[in-house]
Amino acid sequence: xxxxxxxxxxxSSVITLITLIVIARVCLKLSSTFFLxxxxxxxxxxxxxxxxxxxxxxxxxxxxxxxxxxSEGRELRIEYSFLRKVAGVPTKFRYKELEDATDNFxxxxxxxxxxxxxxxxxxxxxxxAVKRLDVEERGDxxxxxxxxxIASLQHVNLVRLLGYxxxxxxxxxxxxxxxxxxxxLDSWIFSRKLRPNGRGGCLSWDLRYRVAIDVAKALSYLHxxxxxxxxxxxxxxxxxxxxxxxxxxVADFGLSRLMGREESNILTTIRGTRGYLAPxxxxxxxxxxxxxxxxxxMVLLEMIGGRRNVSFIxxxxxxxxxxxxxxxxxxxxEKMREGKLMEIVDQRLIDSGGIDEREVKRLVHxxxxxxxxxxxxxxxxxHVVEMLERGLVVEQPPDTxxxxxDFLTVDEDESQPHINGHHRPNIAAALxxxxxxxxxxxxxxxxxxxxxxxxxxxR
Numbered sequence: 001x002x003x004x005x006x007x008x009x010x011x012s013s014v015i016t017l018i019t020l021i022v023i024a025r026v027c028l029k030l031s032s033t034f035f036l037x038x039x040x041x042x043x044x045x046x047x048x049x050x051x052x053x054x055x056x057x058x059x060x061x062x063x064x065x066x067x068x069x070x071s072e073g074r075e076l077r078i079e080y081s082f083l084r085k086v087a088g089v090p091t092k093f094r095y096k097e098l099e100d101a102t103d104n105f106x107x108x109x110x111x112x113x114x115x116x117x118x119x120x121x122x123x124x125x126x127x128x129a130v131k132r133l134d135v136e137e138r139g140d141x142x143x144x145x146x147x148x149x150i151a152s153l154q155h156v157n158l159v160r161l162l163g164y165x166x167x168x169x170x171x172x173x174x175x176x177x178x179x180x181x182x183x184x185l186d187s188w189i190f191s192r193k194l195r196p197n198g199r200g201g202c203l204s205w206d207l208r209y210r211v212a213i214d215v216a217k218a219l220s221y222l223h224x225x226x227x228x229x230x231x232x233x234x235x236x237x238x239x240x241x242x243x244x245x246x247x248x249x250v251a252d253f254g255l256s257r258l259m260g261r262e263e264s265n266i267l268t269t270i271r272g273t274r275g276y277l278a279p280x281x282x283x284x285x286x287x288x289x290x291x292x293x294x295x296x297x298m299v300l301l302e303m304i305g306g307r308r309n310v311s312f313i314x315x316x317x318x319x320x321x322x323x324x325x326x327x328x329x330x331x332x333x334e335k336m337r338e339g340k341l342m343e344i345v346d347q348r349l350i351d352s353g354g355i356d357e358r359e360v361k362r363l364v365h366x367x368x369x370x371x372x373x374x375x376x377x378x379x380x381x382x383h384v385v386e387m388l389e390r391g392l393v394v395e396q397p398p399d400t401x402x403x404x405x406d407f408l409t410v411d412e413d414e415s416q417p418h419i420n421g422h423h424r425p426n427i428a429a430a431l432x433x434x435x436x437x438x439x440x441x442x443x444x445x446x447x448x449x450x451x452x453x454x455x456x457x458x459r
Contacts, residue, residue: 297370
């Protein structure tokens with residue numbers, strides 16, 4: 001537009017000067033005044049043409065340089081993006097890119113307390129899962145925890161963070177992950193009536209055993225092979241994804257914590273999903289990587305039995321007052337002592353056959369070791385990997401009384417206020433204090449109570 005204006009001004013100036021010369025010639029004839037005006041006019045016309053040539057040359061060079069800089073800048077961006085991907089550094093996406101990729105956030109994959117996950121496809125054809133975190137304090141805290149925990153992690157059994165997006169300080173946060181095609185583990189180990197979305201199926205025994213190893217390897221990497229130990233703190237079937245080959249991918253690091261290698265445990269506010277929380281959460285003894293071990297053991301039991309660890313049992317009537325709690329780990333412990341482990345295996349697997357009873361025994365023993373009420377008795381995740389993968393001898397774990405499970409036999413109407421309120425955690429604290437005061441070794445009741453309490457509240 002500026003070039004067009006400049007050309008118009010130049011042309012107008014030249015025409016005006018030529019007109020002036022013609023008028024001077026007619027009026028002044030060949031006088032000295034005419035030659036003076038003629039010479040000045042020609043000089044100005046030549047200056048205008050010179051200015052146009054210089055301007056054209058300058059604009060040509062400027063456009064050439066701009067094109068070169070754009071080309072070099074594009075190459076640098078491509079190279080920078082490539083290096084970030086090679087180094088595993090997340091890319092910062094623009095909101096418009098994510099909006100286009102998810103078709104304006106229409107394909108909902110799932111949602112939690114403070115986040116929703118949408119399926120999307122990036123401009124280069126890469127399928128992704130976009131996690132949108134709410135702007136509230138918890139959402140911001142989860143965003144920071146998740147990015148800091150897995151931004152540079154590289155492990156085949158950990159979900160890969162491709163990028164992130166922050167709209168504005170008060171806007172939502174977005175995390176972009178690889179899309180895992182087969183969804184979460186809960187859709188493949190529980191019966192259809194327990195699946196909220198109806199997707200999934202029945203995972204075979206061989207695949208369940210392999211999933212157990214994959215998850216153990218992922219947690220072992222977080223606990224032992226990172227510069228700072230990472231505690232996941234929310235290990236559950238919903239946070240274990242299965243790829244197209246049914247290899248397990250541990251996801252959702254929104255509640256994770258970093259832990260220095262010199263620290264034996266850390267104190268933090270209670271977090272995670274009840275039903276998978278270790279007893280030390282409620283007893284305020286401080287948590288460690290053994291808290292993840294406990295959650296892993298609870299997941300193993302659900303994989304073996306194909307059922308939730310805590311459930312209701314109807315006693316011949318639909319009246320809620322006749323419904324009772326059932327604590328699956330207690331049943332597993334009893335059957336293990338009786339040598340009847342096949343009775344607790346998912347009936348669908350029994351019907352399909354192909355189950356190695358030795359593997360069932362090994363997996364049950366590992367699970368019971370992992371959910372020992374004393375954290376010091378639980379194995380490390382690296383040891384769990386060795387027990388499952390390298391065929392190490394797994395001794396039968398010590399008897400766990402779980403005496404407080406008797407509290408689960410109360411009627412639902414009587415227990416519900418305690419589930420949502422603060423009465424039972426206070427009792428757990430009182431039992432913990434009583435345990436310290438008594439200074440004896442028979443402390444399994446206090447631990448078992450916290451164990452049961454961690455399972456009572458629905459997820």
